[in-house]
Amino acid sequence: xxxxxxxxxxxxxxxxxxxxxxxxxxxxxxxxxxxxxxxxxxxxxxxxxxxxxxxxxxxxxxxxxxxxxxxxxxxxxxxxxxxxxxxxxxxxxxxxxxxxxxxxxxxxxxxxxxxxxxxxxxxxxxxxxxxxxxxxxxxxxxxxxxxxxxxxxxxxxxxxxxxxxxxxxxxxxxxxxxxxxxxxxxxxxxxxxxxxxxxxxxxxxxxxxxxxxxxxxxxxxxxxxxxxxxxxxxxxxxxxxxxxxxxxxxxxxxxxxxxxxxxxxxxxxxxxxxxxxxxxxxxxxxxxxxxxxxxxxxxxxxxxxxxxxxxxxxxxxxxxxxxxxxxxxxxxxxxxxxxxxxxxxxxxxxxxxxxxxxxxxxxxxxxxxxxxxxxxxxxxxxxxxxxxxxxxxxxxxxxxxxxxxxxxxxxxxxxxxxxxxxxxxxxxxxxxxxxxxxxxxxxxxxxxxxxxxxxxxxxxxxxxxxxxxxxxxxxxxxxxxx
Numbered sequence: 436x437x438x439x440x441x442x443x444x445x446x447x448x449x450x451x452x453x454x455x456x457x458x459x460x461x462x463x464x465x466x467x468x469x470x471x472x473x474x475x476x477x478x479x480x481x482x483x484x485x486x487x488x489x490x491x492x493x494x495x496x497x498x499x500x501x502x503x504x505x506x507x508x509x510x511x512x513x514x515x516x517x518x519x520x521x522x523x524x525x526x527x528x529x530x531x532x533x534x535x536x537x538x539x540x541x542x543x544x545x546x547x548x549x550x551x552x553x554x555x556x557x558x559x560x561x562x563x564x565x566x567x568x569x570x571x572x573x574x575x576x577x578x579x580x581x582x583x584x585x586x587x588x589x590x591x592x593x594x595x596x597x598x599x600x601x602x603x604x605x606x607x608x609x610x611x612x613x614x615x616x617x618x619x620x621x622x623x624x625x626x627x628x629x630x631x632x633x634x635x636x637x638x639x640x641x642x643x644x645x646x647x648x649x650x651x652x653x654x655x656x657x658x659x660x661x662x663x664x665x666x667x668x669x670x671x672x673x674x675x676x677x678x679x680x681x682x683x684x685x686x687x688x689x690x691x692x693x694x695x696x697x698x699x700x701x702x703x704x705x706x707x708x709x710x711x712x713x714x715x716x717x718x719x720x721x722x723x724x725x726x727x728x729x730x731x732x733x734x735x736x737x738x739x740x741x742x743x744x745x746x747x748x749x750x751x752x753x754x755x756x757x758x759x760x761x762x763x764x765x766x767x768x769x770x771x772x773x774x775x776x777x778x779x780x781x782x783x784x785x786x787x788x789x790x791x792x793x794x795x796x797x798x799x800x801x802x803x804x805x806x807x808x809x810x811x812x813x814x815x816x817x818x819x820x821x822x823x824x825x826x827x828x829x830x831x832x833x834x835x836x837x838x839x840x841x842x843x844x845x846x847x848x849x850x851x852x853x854x855x856x857x858x859x860x861x862x863x864x865x866x867x868x869x870x871x872x873x874x875x876x877x878x879x880x881x882x883x884x885x886x887x888x889x890x891x892x893x894x895x896x897x898x899x900x901x902x903x904x905x906x907x908x909x910x911x912x913x914x915x916x917x
Contacts, residue, residue, distance in 0.1 A: 460485035462643035478641040507558030545714030566602035662783040705731035752780035
């Protein structure tokens with residue numbers, strides 16, 4: 436099948452050819468025709484399979500064929516969970532619309548809003564945005580959504596994970612009820628289907644791959660190694676393999692910074708990217724990684740779905756994610772667009788339960804190996820029904836009604852960047868301890884806050900800048916949501 440057979444215009448076919456695409460991917464083949472028929476669709480496909488082109492190409496054709504208003508109001512809105520993904524989608528929109536009379540722009544937090552406001556005032560047909568900055572500028576009357584004809588929720592499951600449901604509902608209320616709705620997600624969950632049912636009209640279900648599957652072209656390797664030897668093993672793999680481009684995932688911001696610093700000291704050019712970094716620093720790190728000046732990019736899960744790096748050969752899970760689905764998204768950064776890739780996971784004794792969770796999700800067994808010189812110690816994993824202690828075996832004491840604080844990443848509750856869920860690591864209920872590198876700390880009786888892309892304080896409209904911490908028994912703080 437060809438792109439032409441899908442019903443795309445000559446202008447779009449010209450842009451596709453210029454990009455070097457010859458045949459549509461399965462998700463594009465299944466999604467483009469019903470979108471061109473103005474149907475609502477609920478589409479699922481693993482990362483790296485061309486979801487962005489799957490909704491961008493037909494959206495551009497629909498807008499180009501309809502009558503163009505003089506002042507160019509926003510006629511299509513694409514919502515994404517992260518700044519990186521927003522920037523990536525916007526680049527695709529610009530490339531595909533090169534031979535069309537379509538204007539587009541992108542808005543997200545963490546950067547000066549003035550250039551974004553100017554672009555909006557000049558008029559745009561397509562707006563790509565993160566929810567927080569969108570609501571912020573709407574509250575400032577810098578934009579209107581009253582003429583939106585097409586709404587796209589990209590990586591909808593990630594948006595729900597990051598606590599955007601309330602913002603999404605607010606945004607839905609600002610648009611006309613009669614519009615075309617496209618929901619794209621790497622996974623389908625009960626929550627996603629409930630969200631779709633709340634605003635979509637008879638959506639067509641499109642699934643290009645089985646739910647929660649890993650990319651077929653990704654070679655998965657798992658090495659059992661002591662936690663203290665992980666950095667040394669990573670250094671050896673990169674150096675001896677002469678790897679020129681490696682994406683490494685950690686659970687926390689602190690771990691990302693620490694690993695990046697150690698790799699740089701070992702002569703491997705490395706930068707970290709996570710929610711506490713300014714948008715300028717994040718953009719610079721990603722550009723350096725893409726152009727080859729930075730050999731290694733160490734990232735938290737904020738980058739798991741927002742990075743589009745062509746032909747990325749290697750991904751390393753320095754630490755396994757607490758949520759099994761994130762493993763699929765992490766390794767999906769390699770093996771994209773028909774290219775092969777390698778995903779290596781380093782597993783210590785305390786991560787074996789996470790391996791079992793991933794195997795259950797993938798419905799396949801992961802072969803755990805050891806590397807000569809890095810064999811793990813004989814100590815078995817801690818039993819599930821007993822607390823794991825990382826303080827030399829001493830029993831921790833909790834003050835009644837209070838909270839306990841200790842060293843980074845030990846005991847209490849551990850909160851991971853961009854995750855809604857929490858995981859107790861000491862098997863006990865009392866108190867809460869700060870996990871290294873997570874954004875902010877709460878104590879007392881307040882509800883836990885989600886840490887998505889840096890802290891956000893106060894009420895009212897979302898802010899794009901990170902900073903500040905909140906504690907006490909006040910209402911939950913959901914973090915900076917771009």
